Amino acid sequence: MEIVNIMLALLMLLSAVGPVLSNLALIIIDVQNCFLSGGTLAVENGDDVISVIQHIRLKYKDQISLTVFTQDWHCADHVSFASQHKGKQPFTAMDLQYTNNGTLCRDNSSCDASYNISQTLWPDHCVINTTDAKLSSQLKQRPGDIVVRKGYNCQVDSYSGFFDNGGFSHTELDSLLRQNKITRLLVTGLALDFCVYYTSKDGQALAYNSQ
Numbered sequence: 590m591e592i593v594n595i596m597l598a599l600l601m602l603l604s605a606v607g608p609v610l611s612n613l614a615l616i617i618i619d620v621q622n623c624f625l626s627g628g629t630l631a632v633e634n635g636d637d638v639i640s641v642i643q644h645i646r647l648k649y650k651d652q653i654s655l656t657v658f659t660q661d662w663h664c665a666d667h668v669s670f671a672s673q674h675k676g677k678q679p680f681t682a683m684d685l686q687y688t689n690n691g692t693l694c695r696d697n698s699s700c701d702a703s704y705n706i707s708q709t710l711w712p713d714h715c716v717i718n719t720t721d722a723k724l725s726s727q728l729k730q731r732p733g734d735i736v737v738r739k740g741y742n743c744q745v746d747s748y749s750g751f752f753d754n755g756g757f758s759h760t761e762l763d764s765l766l767r768q769n770k771i772t773r774l775l776v777t778g779l780a781l782d783f784c785v786y787y788t789s790k791d792g793q794a795l796a797y798n799s800q
């Protein structure tokens with residue numbers, strides 16, 4: 590129940606800060622069918638996060654000025670899928686090389702590799718336009734809520750809601766937050782050790798007060 594414990598700690602932190610919070614965005618990472626039970630890449634105990642998020646949204650609705658849902662959104666032949674690499678198994682890693690403009694080197698002979706990224710290989714998951722990739726119907730979107738898609742570049746994976754893993758390109762998340770005068774982020778969702786972690790880390794690097 591690691592997720593629930595960490596979320597409760599965040600709730601206590603919010604309570605401690607008191608009712609004067611403003612410019613706070615709730616970022617709900619990848620609460621999609623693919624990462625929930627029955628999904629193609631189900632996170633252990635992932636379903637527990639839903640009631641915690643519902644509780645946060647209800648209890649802190651006056652403090653949260655913007656809610657953003659991110660959505661992992663992959664091509665059917667995405668580079669992070671083990672199925673795309675001959676002889677590779679899910680949950681192993683391989684090195685991927687990229688040129689200086691972020692083009693994947695598909696063979697080592699004719700490629701001027703500038704970046705070398707260790708890629709964890711996953712089962713096929715969250716494929717564009719599938720039911721598996723849909724945001725969970727258990728978390729209702731409200732008017733004004735925003736959905737930001739990530740991972741749609743077939744050649745680069747993207748754990749963070751801000752940048753892809755190579756830092757080659759960014760989503761619209763940062764500019765949306767700035768347009769809405771957001772200075773503080775509360776990042777929740779799935780999975781804590783990957784997408785929540787990297788989104789929060791990038792948020793801090795972009796000078797948001799991010800938890």
Ligand SMILES: *[C@@H]1O[C@H](CO)[C@@H](O)[C@H](O)[C@H]1NC(C)=O
Nearest residue numbers: 688689690691692693700701
């Ligand atoms: C990157 O450079 C290669 C040549 O090295 C070129 O073929 C490709 O179109 C470029 N891609 C982008 C996105 O600029």
Ligand SMILES: *[C@@H]1O[C@H](CO)[C@@H](O)[C@H](O)[C@H]1NC(C)=O
Nearest residue numbers: 684694695696697698699700
């Ligand atoms: C790329 O390198 C691997 C070994 O690291 C080698 O087996 C393979 O033949 C090389 N591919 C090309 C196209 O040179």
Ligand SMILES: *[C@@H]1O[C@H](CO)[C@@H](O)[C@H](O)[C@H]1NC(C)=O
Nearest residue numbers: 684685686702704705706707
């Ligand atoms: C990429 O990095 C790994 C270790 O980080 C290293 O073993 C591998 O040789 C590197 N590959 C290239 C092409 O630089």
Ligand SMILES: *[C@@H]1O[C@H](CO)[C@@H](O)[C@H](O)[C@H]1NC(C)=O
Nearest residue numbers: 662663664665716717718719
């Ligand atoms: C996904 O659905 C949209 C809307 O129907 C369509 O425009 C798009 O081409 C589809 N993408 C893929 C990869 O199937």
Ligand SMILES: [Zn+2]
Nearest residue numbers: 661663715740
């Ligand atoms: Zn993914």
